[in-house]
Structures are given as C-alpha cells and as structure tokens.
Amino acid sequence: MGRDTHQGRWEEATSASGGAPLQRQALGDRTPSETEGLDLVGILSSVDETAYVWDLATDRLEWESNAFAILGVDDPSRIATGAAYQALIAPEHVQVRAKAMLARNSADGARGIPYRMHYRLYSGGVAGLDVEDHGRWWPDMEGRPARARGVIRVLTESYLREQRSIFRSEVDELTGQLNRARLTDAISAVLARSVQKRQPCGLLMIAVKNLAVINDTFGHAVGDEVLASVARRLKSKLRSGDVIGRYSSNKFGVVVRGCDPAALRILAEDFIKVVRDGIIRTETCQLSATVSIGGVVMPTQVASVPEALNMALRALEKAKSRQFDCYVPYEASTGAELERTRNKAIADSVITAIDDRRMRLVLQPLIGATSARPEIYEGLLRMERKDGALVSAGEFIPIAEQLGLARLVDRRTLELAIDLLKQHEWLKLSINVSGLTCSDREWLVALQRLTEGRADILHRLIVEITETAAIQDLDQSISFVDTLKELGCRVAIDDFGAGYTSFKHLKMLNVDMVKIDGAFVRNLTSDTTDQIFVKTMIELAQKFNLETVAEWVGDARSVDHLVAAGITYLQGYYFGMPIDAADIGEAA
Numbered sequence: 001m002g003r004d005t006h007q008g009r010w011e012e013a014t015s016a017s018g019g020a021p022l023q024r025q026a027l028g029d030r031t032p033s034e035t036e037g038l039d040l041v042g043i044l045s046s047v048d049e050t051a052y053v054w055d056l057a058t059d060r061l062e063w064e065s066n067a068f069a070i071l072g073v074d075d076p077s078r079i080a081t082g083a084a085y086q087a088l089i090a091p092e093h094v095q096v097r098a099k100a101m102l103a104r105n106s107a108d109g110a111r112g113i114p115y116r117m118h119y120r121l122y123s124g125g126v127a128g129l130d131v132e133d134h135g136r137w138w139p140d141m142e143g144r145p146a147r148a149r150g151v152i153r154v155l156t157e158s159y160l161r162e163q164r165s166i167f168r169s170e171v172d173e174l175t176g177q178l179n180r181a182r183l184t185d186a187i188s189a190v191l192a193r194s195v196q197k198r199q200p201c202g203l204l205m206i207a208v209k210n211l212a213v214i215n216d217t218f219g220h221a222v223g224d225e226v227l228a229s230v231a232r233r234l235k236s237k238l239r240s241g242d243v244i245g246r247y248s249s250n251k252f253g254v255v256v257r258g259c260d261p262a263a264l265r266i267l268a269e270d271f272i273k274v275v276r277d278g279i280i281r282t283e284t285c286q287l288s289a290t291v292s293i294g295g296v297v298m299p300t301q302v303a304s305v306p307e308a309l310n311m312a313l314r315a316l317e318k319a320k321s322r323q324f325d326c327y328v329p330y331e332a333s334t335g336a337e338l339e340r341t342r343n344k345a346i347a348d349s350v351i352t353a354i355d356d357r358r359m360r361l362v363l364q365p366l367i368g369a370t371s372a373r374p375e376i377y378e379g380l381l382r383m384e385r386k387d388g389a390l391v392s393a394g395e396f397i398p399i400a401e402q403l404g405l406a407r408l409v410d411r412r413t414l415e416l417a418i419d420l421l422k423q424h425e426w427l428k429l430s431i432n433v434s435g436l437t438c439s440d441r442e443w444l445v446a447l448q449r450l451t452e453g454r455a456d457i458l459h460r461l462i463v464e465i466t467e468t469a470a471i472q473d474l475d476q477s478i479s480f481v482d483t484l485k486e487l488g489c490r491v492a493i494d495d496f497g498a499g500y501t502s503f504k505h506l507k508m509l510n511v512d513m514v515k516i517d518g519a520f521v522r523n524l525t526s527d528t529t530d531q532i533f534v535k536t537m538i539e540l541a542q543k544f545n546l547e548t549v550a551e552w553v554g555d556a557r558s559v560d561h562l563v564a565a566g567i568t569y570l571q572g573y574y575f576g577m578p579i580d581a582a583d584i585g586e587a588a
Contacts, residue, residue: 048154056137056145059083070154072124079123090128093119101137101145112136115148118155130155172246174224175231183245183253188305190243190255191298201298202256202264205312206234206271209290209325211250218284225282226289233274237267251316253309261297261329268293268327276325290325292316301330346399349391350383354412358384361416362578366430366549366569369562376428376462376569379417380578381409397434406434411446418450420581421457427584430462430492435469438480447487458488462513466494470509481509492549497537507544514541518552518572525557535565542566 050067054060059082067079079085089097100117116134123129135150153159172179178186187203194201208230215223227250234252235244243255254271256264272291280287294315302308311330319328353359360382365374383391400406410433417431437443451457463484470477470493481491492513493506497520506514516537520530534550541548550562553572562570 048156048159049151051151052149054082054137054148054150056082056147057140061085067152071121071152072129074124088121088123090120090122097133101148112138112149115150175228175246175252177231177235177252178243178245180245180247183243183247183255184305184309186243186245186255187253187308190257191305191308194257195299199258200260200300202259202261202267202295203298203308203312204254204256204264204268204271204293204295205247205309205316206252206254206291206293207316207320208250209292209320211289214287214289218282218287222282222284222287226280226287229280230275230289230291233278234271237270237274239267253312259297264295264297265327265329268295272325272327292319292322292325293327294319294330295327296330301332343399343403346396347403347405349385350396350400350405350409353383354408358386359409359412359416360384360390361413361420361581362390363429363581363584364571364578365575366571367575369567369570374575376430377584378430378432378464378571379413379420379581381413381432401434401436404436406436407440407443410434410437410440410443414443414446415450416581417461418447418457420584421451421460424584425456428460428462430464432464432466432494435466435472438465438469439473439476444480444483444487447489455488459490462490462492464492464494464515467496467517474508478509481511485510495551497533506546511546513547513549513568515549515551515571521550521552521558521562521572522554524561525555531561534562538565538567 048070050070051064052067053062055062061079061081061084063079068074068076071079073079077084078088086094086097097117097119100115112135114134114136116132118130118132121129121131132153132155133150135148137145137148140146170178170182190201208227211223211226214226231244231246231252234254238244238254239256241257245253245255247253254267256267259267271293275289275291278288280289294312294317296302296308296311296315298308302311315328315330319326322328361379362382363377364380366376366378367373368375381393381397383393383396385391397406397409400409413431413433417429421427421429433443451461465477465480484491490512491509492515493509493511494515495517496514497517514537516534520534520537524530524534538548547568548566549569549571550558550567551571553559553562553570553574555574559570559574
C-alpha cells in the first residue's frame, strides 16, 4: 500500500480505537509545519521496526509500508490478517503471544491496555526472526480485545547483545530485581519527586532472617532459590509505582511512593505475611522463610539517599535483633544522632590528620627498677588539631578501630617510630598496634621496607599488642608475633590482666614482656587484693622468663611495693609527663 493511503487508514483506525495517530503520538503537540519532511517510515526502518493496526473484529491487519522488507515477507496476504500472521509464529510461541495480548494488567480502557512479548517469526528464512512486539489494545463493550496498535522490532544479534549488557548493568541476575546501583538511583529519583510534590515516601530494608542457616544446612544453591522466591513474593505485594531491588546478599530495598508512616507499616506487614505464610519449594526440599524489616519515611526523617539507607539499615538491625519476624520503623534519637555526628567528625579528623601529617609521637619513659633511669620509651600517639592543640589517642583510637581506620593509624605510627629510631641510635622504643594490624601483612612489609632490614633498628623496637586483641584470633596473633621475633623485634602484651589470659596462651604467643594493666596498680597501696594479684603475675612472668612493666604508677609507695615484688620496669605520671619526640635528644 502507498504511504499516504496507509497514513489515512492508520489515523482512521487509531482514532476509532481511542488511540492517537502514530505521528501525533510520536511527536507530541507539534504542528504539521514543524513536522514537514519527517520520514516516519524511514525512521522505523533505520531501527528495524515496523508498525501495525489490528482490527480484531474483522481480523484485518494494516501495516506500515516497510513491513514487507522488515519482516522478509514477499506475499502481502501472509500478514493481511491476524490469523495469517499467527501462522508465521513459531508453534512454541503462539501461546506466549495469546497470553500477553489478553493479560489485563490495566483497567484503563481510554489509554489502552499495554502488552509486550518476544517470539520467533518464520516469514521466509529457515532460521527465522526473533522479534519484540509491543503496543496497546482497546476492549469492546464486553471487555474483549477489539482493536490493537503496536510496533514490531527485529531483534538483531547486536541489539540482543546491547540489551543483555543493559540488563546486566540494571538487574540482579539471581533475583531479577534491580541491582544495588539502580536501586540507589530509584531512591534518589523518588526522594526528589517527593520533595518537589511535598508528599512523603518511604524506604524499607528487608532481610531474609534465616538465610545463613539455610545456606549452612542445605547449601548456597538452595539459599539462592529461597532468595529468588522471596523476591518474587515481595514484588507481588508492590503497589503501582513502587520499586524493589537487591541491596546486598540477603537484603532487599523497597522504595515506596506516596507513603506516610502508617501506610509504610501496613505494607511492611503485608511483606512479612506473604513471605511467612507460604512454603518455598526448592529442588532439594520444601522450606519456609521469614523476614525482618526496617523502614524510614522520606524526606520527613531523612533528607538524602545515604541518610535514608543508613537509617533504614539501623532500623533493620533492631528488627533482626528480635527473635521473631517484625517491622521496626526508624525513630530519631537525639543522643544517638549526637554520638554519630561526633564519631563522624572524629573519623574525618583522623583521616585529615594522617593526610596532613599532623600525627605526632610523645614519649613516656619505662624506668628500670634496678637502674632507676629511663631504659625504654613508649611512643604514645597524639593527633594535632589545626589550631595546634594535641588530642590524646584515647579520644580517637576507639572510634578509629570501630570504623576500620586503625590500620592507617598504625602505619603512620610505625613511620614515626622508625624515623625516631634512625635519628637516635641509643633509643629503645615501644609502640602499640591494634588487633586489626595483627592480620595486616602490609604492616609487616612496611616494617621491613622502612627499616631496610637493619638489625640495629629492629632490635630496638618493641611492638605492643593488647591482651584482648591477642586472644581474639590466637592463631593469627601467634603468626604475627613469630614474624616479628624472626625480624629481630621484641613483643609485649599490653594491659595484661584485663582479659584474664591464661599463662598457657602467653607461652604459646612467645612474647618477651608483659605490661600489667594499670587498673591493678592504681590502688596498689590501699588494696590488698591488687597487691596479691600483681605479685602473683610478676612471679609467674618470672617463671616464664618474661620482663614485666607496671603501668599507671602514681606515687612512691607504689614504686616500693612493685620493686619489692620484682617488677622489671615502672611506667606512669609519677616519673613525669610524656615529652614531645622532638625533645628526646635533650632527655638523652
């Protein structure tokens, strides 16, 4: 058929069906003068597409003039009716097309009911064409399809590769839902729209509560089946416009549009019920799953995507801590918010201080009990603020350890310590490392690199690890200590007595020195229990040929008790405040 003749039929058919003509739909409200010279058929042909109008009452199909070329049809009668066209479809795909056309996923008869399907078409070649067919159909007075209009695209290999690439970048392969990156994009878009329209929206974080047990008992393949099934069940309860994605291994995120706290709770409880009440059939067995849910309302409670994720996950952790499946909404806590703000500020300060080289060492002497003079110095880390004030390690190290910054801090401490040992050949120096550094091979590599393997430096370095850190992963600690000893360093157990480590573990660690926790020294002169405990630890250490250090020594009477008990070194403010490392030359 000619293009002009067809266009008239197209506009007549689509107008009668309640839809807009193809050109008017594609070009919006442009006037004819604005679209003059536009080759619609040429545009469709360039992307291997053609369009049709289907009158289901008469079964007549009207096509764009490029249909024969696009579909590879040489006889117009082969696609003139719905029945003739259906005869070209691969037998295994005929039902796919019928089901897609009749699916009532919308009740909007004015705009039409959308459909989309993929099938194979045998119109001429032996191999056939893979096509995508999508459009809308309009019902008659009895609700049956009366007219349809749509577009057919030939799925070339390059197009399929492109779609697969897009799919992989958008969708989690296991569950078929959005991946984490696209879920985050969806949260951002819904939040922005919510702010613009001044309507609340919500974010639910959902964790499969018993997935770890399922993985351990039946294997990860069964666990994957459970995850996929839970994802399908959650999606079945979504409202129009809501979005679901996989956030992490066992967590899903659901972005809920136009939702106040009450509606968010109702939806969360629907999710809990739909997962809990059904049996999940896997290839191995039948299982049941439960979920824990945390939620936050945006932008009422949070104003950004990172905040939304953080607060929803915090609420989820509270839900997970309960024995049963439940929903916990986020509730702001002034104290908790202040603590988080403070912790974040400390973390930022630590990173900035390391980058700006504002970490410094101050030195506290270990006084020989026999010589009564400094024999070893402990390097205590200080963070220098931008105004020059010094912050003690106790104010930032605990937060640094919690946030995984301890390795960075320990490496900077090592650099400062080795630099001091190179400057002062007489100096013996001890430094503290965190439990994380005991498993950090890069720290040991840095030690060898900075010292250049020089025995005269390594022999003057003592590395202190806390008792509690040492016993958390005893095998790893043993390996760390052995490596240090092989290099020539000495090793001390810090805060000994605080964790009640057995001397059997102490022997396995093969350390050189124990530092008795200051809590047992502080009240030594007035507490007979502490006196007995300290004396016992010193005697046991001597049996293992270990040197001993008493921390927090604060007065002369304590010194007398400790010396009488056989202590090797004394450390504390009684012997003066720590001095800046830059002044150590004067102290020598």
